[in-house]
Amino acid sequence: xxxxxxxxxxxxxxxxxxxxxxxxxxxxxxxxxxxxxxxxxxxxxxxxxxxxxxxxxxxxxxxxxxxxxxxxxxxxxxxxxxxxxxxxxxxxxxxxxxxxxxxxxxxxxxxxxxxxxxxxxxxxxxxxxxxxxxxxxxxxxxxxxxxxxxxxxxxxxxxxxxxxxxxxxxxxxxxxxxxxxxxxxxxxxxxxxxxxxxxxxxxxxxxxxxxxxxxxxxxxxxxxxxxxxxxxxxxxxxxxxxxxxxxxxxxxxxxxxxxxxxxxxxxxxxxxxxxxxxxxxxxxxxxxxxxxxxxxxxxxxxxxxxxxxxxxxxxxxxxxxxxxxxxxxxxxxxxxxxxxxxxxxxxxxxxxxxxxxxxxxxxxxxxxxxxxxxxxxxxxxxxxxxxxxxxxxxxxxxxxxx
Amino acid sequence: xxxxxxxxxxxxxxxxxxxxxxxxxxxxxxxxxxxxxxxxxxxxxxxxxxxxxxxxxxxxxxxxxxxxxxxxxxxxxxxxxxxxxxxxxxxxxxxxxxxxxxxxxxxxxxxxxxxxxxxxxxxxxxxxxxxxxxxxxxxxxxxxxxxxxxxxxxxxxxxxxxxxxxxxxxxxxxxxxxxxxxxxxxxxxxxxxxxxxxxxxxxxxxxxxxxxxxxxxxxxxxxxxxxxxxxxxxxxxxxxxxxxxxxxxxxxxxxxxxxxxxxxxxxxxxxxxxxxxxxxxxxxxxxxxxxxxxxxxxxxxxxxxxxxxxxxxxxxxxxxxxxxxxxxxxxxxxxxxxxxxxxxxxxxxxxxxxxxxxxxxxxxxxxxxxxxxxxxxxxxxxxxxxxxxxxxxxxxxxxxxx
Numbered sequence: 001x002x003x004x005x006x007x008x009x010x011x012x013x014x015x016x017x018x019x020x021x022x023x024x025x026x027x028x029x030x031x032x033x034x035x036x037x038x039x040x041x042x043x044x045x046x047x048x049x050x051x052x053x054x055x056x057x058x059x060x061x062x063x064x065x066x067x068x069x070x071x072x073x074x075x076x077x078x079x080x081x082x083x084x085x086x087x088x089x090x091x092x093x094x095x096x097x098x099x100x101x102x103x104x105x106x107x108x109x110x111x112x113x114x115x116x117x118x119x120x121x122x123x124x125x126x127x128x129x130x131x132x133x134x135x136x137x138x139x140x141x142x143x144x145x146x147x148x149x150x151x152x153x154x155x156x157x158x159x160x161x162x163x164x165x166x167x168x169x170x171x172x173x174x175x176x177x178x179x180x181x182x183x184x185x186x187x188x189x190x191x192x193x194x195x196x197x198x199x200x201x202x203x204x205x206x207x208x209x210x211x212x213x214x215x216x217x218x219x220x221x222x223x224x225x226x227x228x229x230x231x232x233x234x235x236x237x238x239x240x241x242x243x244x245x246x247x248x249x250x251x252x253x254x255x256x257x258x259x260x261x262x263x264x265x266x267x268x269x270x271x272x273x274x275x276x277x278x279x280x281x282x283x284x285x286x287x288x289x290x291x292x293x294x295x296x297x298x299x300x301x302x303x304x305x306x307x308x309x310x311x312x313x314x315x316x317x318x319x320x321x322x323x324x325x326x327x328x329x330x331x332x333x334x335x336x337x338x339x340x341x342x343x344x345x346x347x348x349x350x351x352x353x354x355x356x357x358x359x360x361x362x363x364x365x366x367x368x369x370x371x372x373x374x375x376x377x378x379x380x381x382x383x384x385x386x387x388x389x390x391x392x393x394x395x396x397x398x399x400x401x402x
Numbered sequence: 403x404x405x406x407x408x409x410x411x412x413x414x415x416x417x418x419x420x421x422x423x424x425x426x427x428x429x430x431x432x433x434x435x436x437x438x439x440x441x442x443x444x445x446x447x448x449x450x451x452x453x454x455x456x457x458x459x460x461x462x463x464x465x466x467x468x469x470x471x472x473x474x475x476x477x478x479x480x481x482x483x484x485x486x487x488x489x490x491x492x493x494x495x496x497x498x499x500x501x502x503x504x505x506x507x508x509x510x511x512x513x514x515x516x517x518x519x520x521x522x523x524x525x526x527x528x529x530x531x532x533x534x535x536x537x538x539x540x541x542x543x544x545x546x547x548x549x550x551x552x553x554x555x556x557x558x559x560x561x562x563x564x565x566x567x568x569x570x571x572x573x574x575x576x577x578x579x580x581x582x583x584x585x586x587x588x589x590x591x592x593x594x595x596x597x598x599x600x601x602x603x604x605x606x607x608x609x610x611x612x613x614x615x616x617x618x619x620x621x622x623x624x625x626x627x628x629x630x631x632x633x634x635x636x637x638x639x640x641x642x643x644x645x646x647x648x649x650x651x652x653x654x655x656x657x658x659x660x661x662x663x664x665x666x667x668x669x670x671x672x673x674x675x676x677x678x679x680x681x682x683x684x685x686x687x688x689x690x691x692x693x694x695x696x697x698x699x700x701x702x703x704x705x706x707x708x709x710x711x712x713x714x715x716x717x718x719x720x721x722x723x724x725x726x727x728x729x730x731x732x733x734x735x736x737x738x739x740x741x742x743x744x745x746x747x748x749x750x751x752x753x754x755x756x757x758x759x760x761x762x763x764x765x766x767x768x769x770x771x772x773x774x775x776x777x778x779x780x781x782x783x784x785x786x787x788x789x790x791x792x793x794x795x796x797x798x799x800x801x802x803x804x
Contacts, residue, residue, distance in 0.1 A: 046512070118516065181582060
């Protein structure tokens with residue numbers, strides 16, 4: 001096999017021998033493409049394939065009926081569209097609608113095999129599946145992208161967990177201008193992920209650090225330290241960053257919802273307060289989380305009512321706790337009463353009206369109303385998806401530490 | 403469509419609606435699998451495919467002849483193996499040899515379309531191609547994985563570049579025990595990537611922070627601050643972290659090898675010295691880089707002979723500079739003489755004997771020998787690949803600051 005190559009071209013092999021493919025791997029396929037008319041085109045090369053589809057949250061959702069504990073319940077799940085085969089075995093689909101500004105994830109399915117878009121460099125890992133991502137710029141989506149504003153520092157930090165018996169990793173955001181040797185101290189927000197997530201989830205899919213940079217630059221949020229925990233107490237860190245390597249994560253790790261993480265949470269707060277310029281007071285401390293992280297947020301807030309002035313529950317997995325598992329889940333109503341007797345600055349709840357957890361969240365909100373417990377509730381469209389969690393984060397953060 | 407689902411299972415949708423696929427996406431395919439006998443098995447589902455191959459640096463290399471400036475030159479490139487189709491359209495290949503402990507990257511090719519392994523959560527981005535990765539543990543590879551040792555902190559930090567006219571991102575490693583408010587100061591190593599890389603390259607594919615944690619814990623390397631720069635001066639940061647978003651990177655960005663980055667390097671050193679507990683002296687400062695980064699290392703060292711006591715050139719792109727482009731590339735021999743007259747502690751050079759840059763590196767080493775300029779040279783097997791760069795990094799780091 002012979003090739004004519006310049007030194008410069010050869011240099012492109014620096015990143016790895018595979019960069020060759022980028023050099024002479026044949027016509028490259030452009031996908032996804034946000035077109036000028038607002039539609040989006042997806043392409044995938046599969047010369048011998050019989051059927052290629054694309055599924056993602058950019059498509060209108062479809063209804064799916066689930067049987068949950070004997071009850072039939074219908075939820076929205078992402079829609080699916082068929083690609084048509086064109087020249088050179090390149091399949092293509094263009095939306096017949098303008099795709100609204102937002103961050104989206106999608107996958108292709110080639111004859112029953114779900115794959116990412118190999119022409120899109122933006123890959124997200126979720127539980128044990130990979131998805132491709134893209135952003136249609138404008139409006140709210142501009143909060144999710146890097147703007148010409150001062151940027152905070154994002155650090156991967158290890159803390160010693162006496163409970164777990166080993167060191168565990170946190171992601172820590174310090175706002176632009178943060179100086180560990182200066183006098184200025186900052187309030188702290190703790191942000192919790194859902195099942196299958198880890199300390200990277202809110203940064204990768206939640207675009208939390210971009211949202212923080214942008215909201216702070218716009219003066220809509222106070223400069224704050226933000227800590228992204230790993231809620232899988234049996235795990236040191238995200239795949240690849242723990243001693244088990246990149247083994248495919250099981251869908252639910254042990255010890256995620258049995259009280260240990262919630263019980264041990266003060267050791268994280270103590271670590272942060274002793275290593276960062278924090279204001280170590282309840283009214284300068286907030287916690288929020290999505291799904292399982294909303295569940296954690298609720299029980300951490302109730303069991304440590306003097307710790308957090310602000311709590312945010314996003315599509316929270318309410319009503320799945322079993323009091324017999326851990327004291328953390330016992331005496332719920334009594335703990336709720338104590339929590340509110342200590343006058344928290346804010347309990348904020350957000351859930352989508354097609355989320356499979358909507359009823360549990362409505363029931364909890366009703367309980368709060370019946371007891372005249374002060375709270376804020378946002379019910380919007382959509383289901384149990386990252387788009388909503390980015391929206392809730394964007395709603396919640398500006399309300400903090402005011 | 404009806405499904406029976408538990409709340410716990412529904413919770414697995416937290417990470418995104420796509421996690422569904424992990425829930426009921428059909429039989430999941432396990433790939434890659436390191437077998438007990440030391441062989442490795444790869445699987446890919448493609449029911450309608452005609453030909454599926456796997457290519458990666460775990461396979462014996464194959465020869466490829468290139469015509470470079472009229473000269474025919476032969477280099478090793480990754481080998482290719484065919485998968486055989488089995489049940490359910492799942493293709494499979496098992497090596498007929500033990501795969502040695504190492505970190506490897508690979509891709510599948512399905513009827514002419516190069517794809518990653520959709521069952522492997524470990525995805526690397528390189529230039530504008532994606533690869534899947536795995537580690538066969540043991541021996542040297544154990545340096546590349548997380549061990550039960552103290553871990554340093556890895557931060558994504560933005561500095562103001564007067565030269566570029568915008569803020570740019572660095573990755574900064576501070577060793578375990580680093581305390582910004584304590585008296586202890588540390589030497590600093592600056593680590594540079596190749597063309598197509600960025601401030602993430604050495605961390606993702608170089609496994610540099612794992613290597614540092616492990617070498618420091620073993621007492622083989624001094625605790626040090628390590629700065630991973632972005633050598634594409636026209637770029638703020640890695641894709642997704644710059645204002646252009648995740649647009650597919652061009653294979654060579656502008657202003658990578660025309661002197662600007664090298665000229666501007668002192669502004670990075672100044673930023674680090676004023677924001678970290680560094681020992682701001684030549685003998686406590688080192689710089690190294692791979693390929694283009696080795697080229698940068700050479701010219702930064704020669705043009706700022708009082709800045710770095712230690713310099714490491716890994717598969718350096720020597721001999722591609724054009725003096726007419728920038729003063730940085732002029733008076734090479736004179737600058738070399740000045741550099742050595744100031745007695746650097748170490749100039750270390752490493753190159754693989756099948757690297758397309760081997761001749762240029764041998765020529766440079768001969769020039770050093772002819773002039774009795776002190777240096778260390780390692781010529782090992784293999785080509786222009788990450789495996790060698792991890793090895794050179796592991797060789798170079800223990801020699802620093804002694």
